[in-house]
Amino acid sequence: MKDTRRGAETLELASESSLAINKCGLQGxxxxxxxxxxxxxxxxxxxxxxxxxxTTVDAIEAKINKYTRKWLGVPPGLSDVAMYCRKAKLKFPMECILEEYKYMRQSQITHHVGGI
Structure with a gap:
């Protein structure tokens, strides 16, 4: 199976999973x-x-951010920096999928190059 298809499947899973969490009766x-x-x-x-x-990872992040903002009760215009900044005094203990993705990819490249 091609990786482009896996990207589409992962994006669809993000949409379905976020919607399922949104429909449950839990508080934000x-x-x-x-x-x-x-x-x-x-x-x-x-x-x-x-x-x-x-770009697919960015689309996944956008889907999840839509629900995250709703559950936190923050305005839609709140910057991603405010949500994911790790150095601010008042911070949300959340991970940004795009940043984690970049970190994982960089770690893979560094590990692969270091192993040569």
């Missing part, structure tokens, strides 16, 4: 917990295994 903070500890790790695995382009 518990939906964020489900996102952070169940959904994001589930999506990071295919991104690590398959060669999925960063």
């Amino acid at each position: 903070k518990f939906k964020i917990w489900c996102l952070q500890f169940m959904l994001i790790p589930k999506h990071l695995w295919p991104l690590l295994v398959y060669d999925i382009c960063s």
Whole structure:
């Protein structure tokens, strides 16, 4: 199976999973917990295994951000920097899928080059 197809499958899974969490009867903070500890790790695995382009990862991030903002009750115009900054005094303990993807890819390249 081609990796482009895996990218589309991962994007569809992100949409379905986010919608499923949104439909459950939990409060927003518990939906964020489900996102952070169940959904994001589930999506990071295919991104690590398959060669999925960063535009697909960006689309996955956009789908998830739509629901994240809704569950947190923040305005849609809130910057991603405000949501994912790790150095701010007031920060959300959340991971940005795109940043994690870039970090994983860089680690793979560094590890592969270092092993030669």
